[in-house]
Amino acid sequence: xxxxxxxxxxxxxARSRAYAPYSxxxxxxxxxxxxxxxxxxxxxxxxxxxxxxxxxRSAIVGMVSNGLGLKVRQIAVSSLDGVTPCGICLQVLSExxxxxxxxxxxSVAEDGRVKTYTFAxxxxxxxxxxxxxxxxx
Numbered sequence: 001x002x003x004x005x006x007x008x009x010x011x012x013x014a015r016s017r018a019y020a021p022y023s024x025x026x027x028x029x030x031x032x033x034x035x036x037x038x039x040x041x042x043x044x045x046x047x048x049x050x051x052x053x054x055x056x057r058s059a060i061v062g063m064v065s066n067g068l069g070l071k072v073r074q075i076a077v078s079s080l081d082g083v084t085p086c087g088i089c090l091q092v093l094s095e096x097x098x099x100x101x102x103x104x105x106x107s108v109a110e111d112g113r114v115k116t117y118t119f120a121x122x123x124x125x126x127x128x129x130x131x132x133x134x135x136x137x
Contacts, residue, residue, distance in 0.1 A: 029055035033069030082109030
């Protein structure tokens with residue numbers, strides 16, 4: 001795994017690129033994929049708040065669309081006060097997390113404080129159903 005400091009730095013840089021004219025609350029994320037590469041994302045707000053995309057989902061979309069991998073090893077999220085990913089981001093992450101107890105989520109505050117959680121701590125009961133099946137082979 002990559003050193004957490006490298007992910008934190010990438011998340012902080014991504015945060016500096018956030019587009020948050022409505023809330024003023026900038027967030028950056030950096031994840032390490034199963035190929036050892038880093039994908040970054042920042043929140044991008046929209047006047048229609050439902051169209052806003054969070055930094056974590058932005059990083060996941062970048063990972064997939066840029067061919068950087070399909071699994072997340074660890075993720076750092078940088079914000080003013082060190083928030084954890086929201087519920088939607090956690091659910092989206094769950095699609096790309098093979099071992100919820102092994103994925104580390106590093107929440108980074110502007111003052112440098114870092115709190116680390118396992119994915120399983122943050123989303124112990126993700127939406128899954130035996131009735132919903134993948135259509136790819």
